[in-house]
Amino acid sequence: xxxxxxxxxxxxxxxxxxxxxxxxxxxxxxxxxxxxxxxxxxxxxxxxxxxxxxxxxxxxxxxxxxxxxxxxxxxxxxxxxxxxxxxxxxxxxxxxxxxxxxxxxxxxxxxxxxxxxxx
Amino acid sequence: xxxxxxxxxxxxxxxxxxxxxxxxxxxxxxxxxxxxxxxxxxxxxxxxxxxxxxxxxxxxxxxxxxxxxxxxxxxxxxxxxxxxxxxxxxxxxxxxxxxxxxxxxxxxxxxxxxxxxxx
DNA sequence: TCAGTATATTCGAACCTTCGAATATACGCA
DNA sequence: TGCGTATATTCGAAGGTTCGAATATACTGA
Numbered sequence: 001x002x003x004x005x006x007x008x009x010x011x012x013x014x015x016x017x018x019x020x021x022x023x024x025x026x027x028x029x030x031x032x033x034x035x036x037x038x039x040x041x042x043x044x045x046x047x048x049x050x051x052x053x054x055x056x057x058x059x060x061x062x063x064x065x066x067x068x069x070x071x072x073x074x075x076x077x078x079x080x081x082x083x084x085x086x087x088x089x090x091x092x093x094x095x096x097x098x099x100x101x102x103x104x105x106x107x108x109x110x111x112x113x114x115x116x117x118x119x
Numbered sequence: 120x121x122x123x124x125x126x127x128x129x130x131x132x133x134x135x136x137x138x139x140x141x142x143x144x145x146x147x148x149x150x151x152x153x154x155x156x157x158x159x160x161x162x163x164x165x166x167x168x169x170x171x172x173x174x175x176x177x178x179x180x181x182x183x184x185x186x187x188x189x190x191x192x193x194x195x196x197x198x199x200x201x202x203x204x205x206x207x208x209x210x211x212x213x214x215x216x217x218x219x220x221x222x223x224x225x226x227x228x229x230x231x232x233x234x235x236x237x238x
Numbered sequence: 239t240c241a242g243t244a245t246a247t248t249c250g251a252a253c254c255t256t257c258g259a260a261t262a263t264a265c266g267c268a
Numbered sequence: 269t270g271c272g273t274a275t276a277t278t279c280g281a282a283g284g285t286t287c288g289a290a291t292a293t294a295c296t297g298a
Contacts, residue, residue: 002134002141004214005203009137013128014256015121022121032275042258047276049256057213066265066274076206080199084124087195094176133286151245161288166246168286185244185295 008077011056016041016049018081020070024059025078029071127196130175135160135168137200139189143178144197148190 012018019039024030036046050070053059058077062069072078131137138158143149155165169189172178177196181188191197207214 001204001207002137004207005137005200006132006134008203008206009128009132013125013132015125018121018124018128033273036275043275044259044277045257051276052255057210063264063275068275074206074209076202076209080202080206081124083195083199083202084127085120087127087193087199088120088123090193090195091176129285152243155244162245163247163289164287170246171285182245182294187245 007056008058011052011058012077012080014049014052016046017053020046020049020053021058021072021077022081024070024072025075025081029062029069031067031069033067035070126175127177130171130177131196131199133168133171135165136172139165139168139172140177140191140196141200143189143191144194144200148181148188150186150188152186154189 012021016039020035023035023038032046032050035050036043039046050059050061054061057073059070060073062071131140135158139154142154142157151165151169154169155162158165169178169180173180176192178189179192181190
């Protein structure tokens with residue numbers, strides 16, 4: 001069961017895929033061309049990310065003529081992202097630090113020693 | 120912001136780390152030695168996973184004498200796992216397939232073509 | 239101080255993910 | 269049928285993750 005959950009998390013563990021899921025959550029059904037427009041990324045790349053989401057049944061594809069439309073399969077995952085937003089806000093300052101640390105460092109090792117604990 | 124969410128998901132995207140988080144959610148504060156007992160994994164390995172969770176501030180370490188005790192920092196992530204359980208049950212059959220596919224195949228490529236869509 | 243226990247870190251091999259480039263497939267229309 | 273558009277797939281390089289083995293650190297009690 002944990003393996004299953006881990007698979008879902010893995011599928012969500014990429015900014016582009018989160019963006020896709022959020023778009024679908026908010027807009028309902030969206031065609032790939034619209035996704036491409038919003039995301040401003042390479043077509044192949046978006047298609048690859050969609051393939052990941054599809055392979056975990058997180059999204060569903062519907063073909064209509066020339067185009068393919070995607071929807072979330074289960075809104076509960078939208079709720080998961082809502083909780084994450086909540087989490088993000090609750091720890092806003094620190095989250096910024098975390099992100100800054102990830103960006104400025106860029107190639108340095110990120111740390112958080114046990115010394116962080118207050119004894 | 121998506122990058123931040125992605126980081127959290129990435130941190131949760133491993134069965135062992137999910138197990139740790141669930142243990143902490145259910146038991147409150149737990150020492151590393153107890154974690155080791157429950158998880159039945161190499162000490163180094165568990166320590167590495169704890170380091171990942173720490174680096175994203177998902178768990179907090181408290182040192183007491185010889186031992187280190189861990190807690191979840193924010194129960195909202197426990198809720199996220201609850202939603203996942205819900206999701207898992209809602210799609211039980213298919214989840215089993217997914218897992219079976221992951222195991223028997225083991226090294227084969229996993230698929231889910233657009234043909235899955237019902238036109 | 240030394241030995242022992244609890245936990246963390248470092249290292250390197252094996253494996254996985256991500257990306258863009260190139261290519262393939264599928265459909266609609268002339 | 270052949271062309272153009274929409275989307276998917278394959279490939280290979282670059283980088284990231286995971287694991288156990290070895291080692292380091294920190295604390296306790298004799």
